[in-house]
Amino acid sequence: MVTSLLQDNQERKVYEWLPFRFDRLRSGGVVVTNMLGEWLKLSDSEFNDLAGKVFSKPELLIKLTSKHIIRIKNDKLPVRLLALKIATKNKNLSYATGLHIFVVTLRCEHACEYCQVSRQNSRNTEFDMAESDAYAALAIAFMSPSQNIKLEFQGGESLLNFDLIKKIVIRAQEMNIRFKKNLAFVIATNLAVIDDEILSFAKTHNIFFSTSLDGPSSLHNANRSRPGKNSWELAISGIERVRKELGHDQVSALMTTTDRSLTMPKEIIDEYVRMGFQEIFLRHLSPYGHAVKSGANLKYNNRRWLNFYFEGLEYIIELNRNGTEIVEILASTYLKKMLTNSSGGYVDLATPTGAGLGALVYNYDGDIYASDEGRMLKEMGDETFKLGSVRTHTFSDVLLSDSLLNAVEESFAPSNPMCSDCAFESHCGSDPVIHHATQGDFVGFKPSSTFCERTTEIVPFLMEKYETDRFCRDLFTRWSVR
Amino acid sequence: MLTDPHIVNFDSAVFSVESVQKAVYRMGNKIFASISLDRNLIRLEIEVKDKKATIEEISNELRQTVNDYSLREKISAETQEVRNVVLATAFSRVVSQENE
Amino acid sequence: MINLYGRATNQSIKRKLKRLVYRLDKHSENESDWFSLCSSDFQDEARSLTLVKNGRIPPDEGTEYVTAPAELGYLVNGDIISLSVDASRINVIWRGNANANSLLLTERCDNYCLMCSQPPKTKNDDWLLDQAFDAISLMPQTAKEIGFTGGEPTFYGQRFIDLVGHVDKCLPNTALHILSNGRKFSDFSFAEKYASFANKNTMVGIPVYGAEETLHDYVVQAKNAFNETVNGVLNLGELGQLIEIRVVLHKATAPQIVQIAEFICRNLPFVDQVALMGLEMMGLARGNFSQVWIDPIEYIEELAEAVQMLAANKIHTMVYNHQLCVLHHDIWRFAVKSISDWKNEYDAVCKSCEVVDTCGGFFHSAKYGSSSHIQPMTRDGYPLTNRPNIQSLVTSVSNQDTWKRRSIPVTASD
Numbered sequence: 001m002v003t004s005l006l007q008d009n010q011e012r013k014v015y016e017w018l019p020f021r022f023d024r025l026r027s028g029g030v031v032v033t034n035m036l037g038e039w040l041k042l043s044d045s046e047f048n049d050l051a052g053k054v055f056s057k058p059e060l061l062i063k064l065t066s067k068h069i070i071r072i073k074n075d076k077l078p079v080r081l082l083a084l085k086i087a088t089k090n091k092n093l094s095y096a097t098g099l100h101i102f103v104v105t106l107r108c109e110h111a112c113e114y115c116q117v118s119r120q121n122s123r124n125t126e127f128d129m130a131e132s133d134a135y136a137a138l139a140i141a142f143m144s145p146s147q148n149i150k151l152e153f154q155g156g157e158s159l160l161n162f163d164l165i166k167k168i169v170i171r172a173q174e175m176n177i178r179f180k181k182n183l184a185f186v187i188a189t190n191l192a193v194i195d196d197e198i199l200s201f202a203k204t205h206n207i208f209f210s211t212s213l214d215g216p217s218s219l220h221n222a223n224r225s226r227p228g229k230n231s232w233e234l235a236i237s238g239i240e241r242v243r244k245e246l247g248h249d250q251v252s253a254l255m256t257t258t259d260r261s262l263t264m265p266k267e268i269i270d271e272y273v274r275m276g277f278q279e280i281f282l283r284h285l286s287p288y289g290h291a292v293k294s295g296a297n298l299k300y301n302n303r304r305w306l307n308f309y310f311e312g313l314e315y316i317i318e319l320n321r322n323g324t325e326i327v328e329i330l331a332s333t334y335l336k337k338m339l340t341n342s343s344g345g346y347v348d349l350a351t352p353t354g355a356g357l358g359a360l361v362y363n364y365d366g367d368i369y370a371s372d373e374g375r376m377l378k379e380m381g382d383e384t385f386k387l388g389s390v391r392t393h394t395f396s397d398v399l400l401s402d403s404l405l406n407a408v409e410e411s412f413a414p415s416n417p418m419c420s421d422c423a424f425e426s427h428c429g430s431d432p433v434i435h436h437a438t439q440g441d442f443v444g445f446k447p448s449s450t451f452c453e454r455t456t457e458i459v460p461f462l463m464e465k466y467e468t469d470r471f472c473r474d475l476f477t478r479w480s481v482r
Numbered sequence: 483m484l485t486d487p488h489i490v491n492f493d494s495a496v497f498s499v500e501s502v503q504k505a506v507y508r509m510g511n512k513i514f515a516s517i518s519l520d521r522n523l524i525r526l527e528i529e530v531k532d533k534k535a536t537i538e539e540i541s542n543e544l545r546q547t548v549n550d551y552s553l554r555e556k557i558s559a560e561t562q563e564v565r566n567v568v569l570a571t572a573f574s575r576v577v578s579q580e581n582e
Numbered sequence: 583m584i585n586l587y588g589r590a591t592n593q594s595i596k597r598k599l600k601r602l603v604y605r606l607d608k609h610s611e612n613e614s615d616w617f618s619l620c621s622s623d624f625q626d627e628a629r630s631l632t633l634v635k636n637g638r639i640p641p642d643e644g645t646e647y648v649t650a651p652a653e654l655g656y657l658v659n660g661d662i663i664s665l666s667v668d669a670s671r672i673n674v675i676w677r678g679n680a681n682a683n684s685l686l687l688t689e690r691c692d693n694y695c696l697m698c699s700q701p702p703k704t705k706n707d708d709w710l711l712d713q714a715f716d717a718i719s720l721m722p723q724t725a726k727e728i729g730f731t732g733g734e735p736t737f738y739g740q741r742f743i744d745l746v747g748h749v750d751k752c753l754p755n756t757a758l759h760i761l762s763n764g765r766k767f768s769d770f771s772f773a774e775k776y777a778s779f780a781n782k783n784t785m786v787g788i789p790v791y792g793a794e795e796t797l798h799d800y801v802v803q804a805k806n807a808f809n810e811t812v813n814g815v816l817n818l819g820e821l822g823q824l825i826e827i828r829v830v831l832h833k834a835t836a837p838q839i840v841q842i843a844e845f846i847c848r849n850l851p852f853v854d855q856v857a858l859m860g861l862e863m864m865g866l867a868r869g870n871f872s873q874v875w876i877d878p879i880e881y882i883e884e885l886a887e888a889v890q891m892l893a894a895n896k897i898h899t900m901v902y903n904h905q906l907c908v909l910h911h912d913i914w915r916f917a918v919k920s921i922s923d924w925k926n927e928y929d930a931v932c933k934s935c936e937v938v939d940t941c942g943g944f945f946h947s948a949k950y951g952s953s954s955h956i957q958p959m960t961r962d963g964y965p966l967t968n969r970p971n972i973q974s975l976v977t978s979v980s981n982q983d984t985w986k987r988r989s990i991p992v993t994a995s996d
Contacts, residue, residue, distance in 0.1 A: 013796075019561040019568075024550070035568060038848060051553055058796075062838075066793035066845055075795075077809050079564065080816065081849050083571035090572070340895075341848065418508060421554050473887065477894045 014073040015055040015065075018082070022047065023423035025460055034068045036085050037337055037426025041467055088341040098146035099359035101372060102137060102153050102168060104129045105161035106364055110190055110231060112224040114256055117156065117376060128161050129364040134168050136390035137362035142179050143395035152186040152210070154372070156364075159189045162198055169205050186210050190224070190231065191238025199245045209242050211235055213253040213275070215261060215268035223258050239275060248276065257283050262304050265312035273324055281329035282312045284454065306457050317465070320475055332479040334459055337427045339480040360398065366390045368398055418452075428455040487516075487527035488537050490544060494524050501551035502526065508547055513540060585653040586674045592639075592649035595631065595669040602667070603675065603716035606633060608659040616640070617659065622716040633663070648672070662717050675717050682759075684729035685714045687742070691734040693763045693802040695789075697832055697867040697874045702733060711738055714745060718752050727757045736766040740775070747779035757783045759826075764788035765807060767814030777821040785824035785854065788815055791835050793845035801834050815850055825853045832861045832874040836881035843888035847895045856892050858885065860903030863950035871951070878908040879955040886910035906941045908953045911963025917942060934958045934966055 022032045030047040033039045042050065046060055050069070055061060064070045071078040106117055106127035141149060151172060153165050169185055176183050185207040202209070214220040217232040224231040242251040253272065255261070261268060265282070272280045285305050309330075316328050336342050361369040366389050369375040374385025387398045419425050465472040492502055499517070502524050506515045514529045530540050604619035615638045619631040632640055632647035635655055640647050648669050650657060657663070662676035676683050687710055691702040714730075721728070728749070736742050749758050764786065767773040788811060792798035795808035818825050827846055829835060835842070839858070846856060860878060861867060867874050878885075885901070890912065892899040901909065901917045909917055919942045932938050935958030944952065958966040 017557055017561050019565040020557065021554070022550075024546075035565065036848075062792075062794055062797065062841075065796075066841055072795070075809070077812055079568050079571065080813070082568045084816070085848065086568065086572035341851070418504075421504070421551070470883075470887065474890055474894075477891055481894050481896065 015053075015061065015070045016073045017053075018068055018071050018078060020069045021421060021423040021425070023456075027464075031423050031460060031463065032069055033423045033426060035082055036068075036089065036341065038067050039338065039423070039463065040064070040067050040069065041463055085341050098144065098148045099150050099152065100137070100141040100144075101359065101361040102129065102134065102151065103362065103364045103375065104134070104153050104155060104158050104164045104168075106156040107160045108156040108190075109160070109192060110157065110224055110226045112256075114223065114258060127156070127364055129164060129362075130366070131164065131167060133362070133366040133390050134164060135171060136366070137368075138168060138172055138175065140362075140368075140390060140393070140395045140398065141360070142175055142181070146181075148182045148184070150184045150186060152188060154188045157190055157193065158187055159193050159198060166201060169201075169207065173205070184208070189238075190235060191242070192226065192231065192234040194238050194241060199241065202242075202250075203246050209246075209251040211239060211251060211253050212256065213239075213271065213277075214255050214258070215264065216271045219260055219264060219268065222260055223256065236275070252279070253277055254281060255283060257285050257305070257308070259285075262308045265308050266315050269312055269315055269319070269326070273319065273326060278325055279327040279329055280316070282309050283330070302453055306454065309454075309458070310461065313461075317472060317475065321471055327479055327482065331458070331462060331476075332482060334427055334455075334462060335476050335480040338459065338462065339477060360387075362390055368393065422456075424455050424459045427459050428452075487529055488541070490526045490528060490541055491520075492524040492526070492548060494519065494522050497524060497548055497552055498555060499524055501555055502548055504551045505544060505547040509540075509544060513544070584656065584677075588651040588654040588672050590648045590670050590672060591637070591651050593647065593669050595646045595648060598667050599665055599669055601716070602664045603713050603720065604631065604633075604663055604665065605720040606657060606659055606661050606663065614658075617657075619663075620720065622719040631669075633657075660722060662720050664713055664717075675713065676721060678722070678725075682727045682729060683725075684731045685710075685717060686731055686733075687711055687714055687735045687745075688733040688737050690737050691732060691763070692737075692765060693734070693804045693807055695802045695830075695866065696834070696870045697801075697830055697861055697865075699862050699864040699867065700731070700733065701865045708738075711741060711745065715748060718745070718748055721753060721756075723753055723755065725753060725756045727759065728753070730758070730760040732761065734763055734766075735760055736762050736772075739766075739772070743772075743775050743779055746776065746784065750779060750781045750784075754781065755783070758785070760784070760786045761828075762786050762788055763802070763807070763811060764814035764818075765810035767817050768810040770817050773814065773817040773821055773823075777818070777823055780823060782824075785826055786818060787826040787828050787857065789828040789830065790815075790842065790846070790850075791829065792838060793841040797834065797838060812850075815853070819850070819852045826855045826857055827853050828857045828859060830859045830861060831876075831878070831881065831885065832867075833876040834873065836876055836878075836884065839881065839884050839888040840891070843891045847891060847897065851895065851897070853897065855898040855900065858889065858899070858901050860901075861951070862903065862945055863947045864945075868950055875951050877953045877955065878904055879953055882908060882910050886913050889913045889916050903942060903945065905944070905953070905956060906937050907935070907957050907959050907965075908955055914940075914963065919943075931956060931958060936961045936966065 019035050020032055022030050024030050025041075029044060030042050031039055032042055032047070032050065040063060049055070049057065049060060050064065055070070061070075065072070068078050068082055103117075105125075107124065108115075141151065151168070153168070155161070158165065165187065172183060172185075185205060186209070187202070187207055188210045191209070191211045201207070212220075212224065213232075213235055214223045220232040220235065221229055239251050239253070253275070255268060262285075269280060285301055313328055313331060316326055319326055359371055361372055361375045363369060363375055363378075367378070368387045368390060369378065370385045370387055378386060387393070419428070422428070462476065466476050467473075499519070502517060506513070506517065506526070506528075509515075512530065512532050512535065514531060516527045518525045518527075526544075528540070528544070530537060532540075601621040601623065604621050606617035607620045608614075609616040609618055609632070615635045617633045619633055632645050633650055634640060634647055635650050635657065636652075637649065639649075648665065650672060654672060654674065656677075656679070657674065658678060660678040661674065664673045664675055665671070675685065686700075688707050689700065689703040689710075690707065691698075694702060718728075730745075738745075746758070746760075749756065758780075767776065767786075789802075790798065790808075790811065791801040792808065795806075798808035798811070799805060815825060815827070827850065829839065829842055831839060843856075846853065861874060861876075863871075863875075886909075889899050889901060893916070899916055901913060904917060906914055906917060914937075917940075919940060932941075935941070937959055960966055
């Protein structure tokens with residue numbers, strides 16, 4: 001005779017809390033997360049049961065136990081499972097610095113309104129990186145313990161110093177015979193000056209291209225001016241050329257979001273779809289490039305950006321529903337943290353901060369920065385994030401530099417007010433550079449932080465979609481594992 | 483000095499100063515506040531920044547926020563031990579993985 | 583349904599047999615009805631026993647022989663049998679023509695699953711283990727796959743590990759699939775010993791029936807089972823062993839299948855494959871009908887979601903024992919055709935089905951419970967007929983007397 005162990009089991013057992021966090025949603029209900037960031041949305045009454053330790057409803061008990069929010073008293077298995085998952089999530093921590101950015105020149109023939117770094121006189125080589133500095137930077141890069149090293153060439157317009165890029169690539173491959181890393185090369189370029197020699201070299205050495213595509217031509221050209229007013233035309237033809245010579249997936253595109261972009265998310269996405277891109281990153285408004293606003297203006301702009309983002313994301317979901325596969329990268333970064341044990345892989349959304357630990361920037365003058373934004377701040381007169389120079393520092397000097405350590409420690413989310421209690425902390429990150437630029441310290445005042453507001457708006461939105469829309473569940477799961 | 487303060491009191495036998503402070507911090511966009519201890523009461527003088535909200539709405543939100551922080555303190559205290567065991571187990575294995 | 587057991591119709595053996603497990607070796611090239619029986623100590627050739635089929639009688643008066651009955655007429659060279667001590671009963675242990683063969687190691691088990699198709703017994707059946715050792719010694723090295731089933735194979739502790747090592751020694755290239763509830767592997771030193779003898783072709787298939795212990799323990803009717811099973815899986819994972827997680831879908835587990843899949847993806851992501859199985863109405867499942875029976879059509883969406891979640895997380899997933907018409911079209915490619923031949927009363931319905939050649943078909947036990955929604959499908963996954971409900975063609979499950987689905991030939995492993 002079968003005993004109904006299901007009810008009996010639960011009646012005789014005593015349950016207790018495991019460490020969990022919670023946050024109430026404006027629309028009602030409560031998000032509850034465990035030590036890993038595995039989450040549940042509870043109704044207000046379910047949450048009251050959890051808070052009041054009323055452990056009587058079988059369905060709720062099963063939900064809470066399987067997500068490691070509660071456990072049967074003294075049960076050891078949840079401890080083992082949580083520890084394993086946390087170890088997995090943190091495995092990447094010590095693999096410092098896989099991305100190395102070389103600013104090979106500040107020269108550029110574009111005059112994009114949001115750019116802080118470029119110098120328009122395209123012939124002036126005082127803003128080119130010196131060969132000796134480039135090789136010194138390579139030596140530092142190879143000291144990184146990461147097995148995967150990505151060398152990215154930026155500028156200005158990096159291809160204006162293509163000679164140096166060639167030398168760096170060849171030297172890196174020579175050095176790698178000894179180091180045996182997984183090397184990847186990326187050239188960030190507006191593609192306006194691409195030619196056959198460049199394409200041929202890129203094909204031989206398997207170099208990827210990353211270019212700017214802000215949206216349809218009216219938007220793109222308004223943002224990114226150049227003599228001839230043909231930035232968009234050159235970008236499109238450049239993309240097609242690279243694809244023809246090297247393959248469809250050898251070039252990716254990134255947008256910069258300006259005020260103008262905010263009114264046209266669908267048009268921007270349509271442009272990416274038209275160009276056959278399978279991913280798009282709906283980036284936040286860059287606070288650099290015009291006077292950094294603070295206070296009410298910042299909040300207002302963030303709200304406008306959030307509307308832009310949600311409209312864009314909804315549109316992307318519908319495109320997918322109708323058969324067009326395109327991934328939104330910011331959402332997929334959050335979803336990786338929400339649905340898997342991986343740590344995300346996107347340096348701007350990492351805690352401890354990806355700055356310095358995930359990426360190093362070697363400027364044209366040999367100075368080393370913790371991140372691209374850190375370098376841009378220097379152009380605005382703020383050297384807070386300079387870590388040293390290739391002429392005087394080694395890799396370990398750089399990682400142990402005070403300015404980096406301060407930034408890392410102070411921005412470490414779990415030790416911040418509000419962050420340490422926040423249910424979305426496992427899904428978030430701790431960008432010290434943005435906070436320094438907009439609020440003057442590494443932490444920022446969270447209630448005013450646009451970064452914070454983005455996470456606390458976007459993550460619940462993704463959770464709601466996941467719970468209520470079967471297609472989204474499937475789509476988001478696929479996005480979380482790419 | 484707050485010009486037109488509203489007073490909200492919390493019993494210090496039930497609520498910790500820290501939970502009140504955290505609640506005030508969290509609502510920092512909506513209120514100015516000053517905290518003081520008055521015998522067995524934690525006394526909050528608040529002034530509403532957001533003119534659209536009523537003082538009742540703000541008070542209610544404040545009380546619920548303080549309650550929530552108080553609950554978080556309780557969760558943290560009760561789960562501190564198991565949390566430490568999990569982290570110790572997790573990080574000892576990260577170290578041993580690296581040594582492989 | 584192939585019979586694996588029969589009574590000898592004739593035999594001339596007067597002594598008590600010491601060795602019981604034999605391989606059929608062709609007597610000579612022209613003879614397909616006449617086999618020498620070779621035992622695992624490979625001796626006694628001069629006085630070897632003989633097995634004959636189809637009523638043959640060996641000409642030589644002194645030959646000790648046993649005649650296989652008609653239902654065992656499929657026996658061919660290389661097959662392995664066991665005889666009872668008095669040679670009156672024949673059990674077929676190994677068929678070279680079968681897709682896969684399983685050795686039953688014991689009927690003892692420390693779980694008591696609601697739907698167990700091999701209900702546990704308590705009496706000592708160590709002789710099954712002894713037979714297994716012998717059979718493995720006699721098996722051809724070309725054998726592709728062999729399974730261990732029970733009861734609970736790890737019940738034997740060290741001797742089970744010895745058997746695993748024996749397979750590695752005799753059949754190094756044969757894939758070994760062990761079905762176990764995994765509980766004994768929660769003892770790390772046992773798991774370690776197992777790992778030192780299991781080779782790269784050895785996999786353990788372990789059922790998990792819930793995302794937490796109350797549901798799992800209910801399904802397996804044993805306390806602390808979930809804890810031990812999951813700890814066992816984790817230990818095997820740490821030791822780099824090949825692991826399959828199995829879930830039988832029935833009334834208690836199917837509603838939770840998405841949660842179980844999520845639990846596997848987050849907590850056991852290292853497993854090598856997941857097998858989601860349809861319910862076999864055999865053994866305890868029949869007695870517990872009301873606790874376990876559910877029409878698969880009722881969980882068609884949940885199963886699809888679970889499979890897609892596992893597949894997206896790069897876990898190799900397979901669906902067994904479901905007809906294609908009760909599976910969501912999105913997961914047809916995960917359905918395994920696990921029954922080789924079938925034939926049934928539903929010729930009229932299934933005959934017009936466009937995907938009948940890829941469909942798994944039915945178990946012979948399907949007469950005790952089968953979906954009310956069997957219907958022919960197009961290749962694109964749509965019902966062939968416009969009729970939304972073809973229940974009138976199907977005998978309803980509750981009316982078991984009129985159920986006429988005929989028995990279906992299945993492989994020896996079923």
